[in-house]
Amino acid sequence: MESVIELKELTKKYGEFTAVDRLNLTIRPGEIFGLLGPNGAGKTTTILMMLGLAEPDAGTATVCGVDATRQPMQVKRRVGYMPDDVGFYEDRTGLDNLVYTARLNRVPEPEARKRALELLDRVGLAAAARKKVGAYSRGMRQRLGLADVLIKKPEVIILDEPTLGIDPEGVRELLVLIRDLSRNEGLTVLLSSHHLHQVQQICDRVGIFVKGRLIAVGDLDELALQLETKANYKVELDLEGWNEETEKALAGVDSVLEVERTESDALKSGGQTGEKSDIATVRVISSKDVTPLLAAAAIGQGAALHGLRPVRYGLDDIYHRYFEGGGKP
Known part of the structure; x- marks a missing residue:
């Protein structure tokens, strides 16, 4: 599929400081791509180079088939x-x-007037169309900003921290609006943010950006596969008859790294006393998928298996593992 945005070895330095370090990225037509990273990671610098507002020291930024540096x-x-x-x-x-x-x-x-009125209606500002912007709330201003970038009917929209300073309900409404606009208009959206859950809600793919480097790209499943840590697999088991021998049996399974009883054991059904049930929830971490062996080991010790489920990495886990590693997965 032809790319709408293609960055190749894109690099920007300020003196000895490297703000963007050999960035390679391809964004496809019609997708919502989240550029996720902490403040100071280089996200805004990357955007400025894509718009031709900052000149790279090396590499190229091609947007809609146009070299952003040569034809901004x-x-x-x-x-x-x-x-x-x-x-x-x-x-x-x-x-x-x-x-x-x-x-x-x-x-x-x-x-211009016809298009402006239509956009104000679409972003939920029809009633405030003739109200002075100085009286707009932060959320209203961001909605107006979205209408402002759409007024010229662009092929791509780039949003740099669009939810900054908006209340939670305003954030939810703005994200829904961005998603709907992308889907209905076929717009390609690049959304830069340091808010994990907001990116997770609407983005088709995510790029994790740390210290000027893009260290992982993909959807949630692809990012989880790229997580090269010893703890690649997590499984939770609900066991009745949990004891020290069962724990030893699980720990002895090949590739198991850790066995831990969680603190969120269920209360007895209908009980109001706070008494724990006889079913223990146990989390097992292993370097490869040994789910069938875990079930067999537990049952072999006489435990009754009431539940067995994989625990997927969330975006929080993925992001913090990369970030805490200083940009090294």
Whole structure:
């Protein structure tokens, strides 16, 4: 599949400091890609190079088939960019601001006004169209910012920390809006954020960015497979008749690294006394998948197996394992 954004060996240095280090990344048409990393990881610097607003020291950034360094104006015509803090004319209305942006992009006046009203309705600001932006809340400003990047009908939109400073309900609504716009319009979206769960909610793929390096790319399953740690597999067993001998049997299974009884044992059904049930939940960590052997070992010790389930790595686990490793998986 042809790429919409392609970065090859992209590098940016400020003196001795390397902000972006030999970055290679391909983003496909119509996908929502999350660039995830802590503040200072190099995400914004990468975006600025993609827009032709910063010149790389090495490598190339190609957006919509255009070299962003050599032809930045062509990229700007086809890409909508929303920074973390969108600037508007505070003493003008939301409608005025959108029409102004459209006119700057050479959209004729009647079409600009029509398009602006349609977008204000789509982002949930129809009732505030004639309200001065200075009176908008942070969430309203971000919605207006989204309409602002869409007014010129871009092929790609780049959103840099779009949910910064918005309340939880506003975040949820904005993320749903971004997802719907991408799906309905076929837009390619690059979303930069340091919020794990927000990225997980709407992104098709995620790139983990640490200290200027892209250290992992993929969906959740692919990222989990890339996790090269000794603890690749986690399994939880619900056992009745848990004892020291059963624990030793599980620990003795080939490739098992750790056996631990969790603290979240279920209470007796319908009980109000806080008394623990006879069923223990045990978590086993191993370097390879030995689930059938674990079940056999537990049953062989006379334990009754009430439940057996793999524990998948979440984005939190993946992100923190990479990040805590200083960029080394």
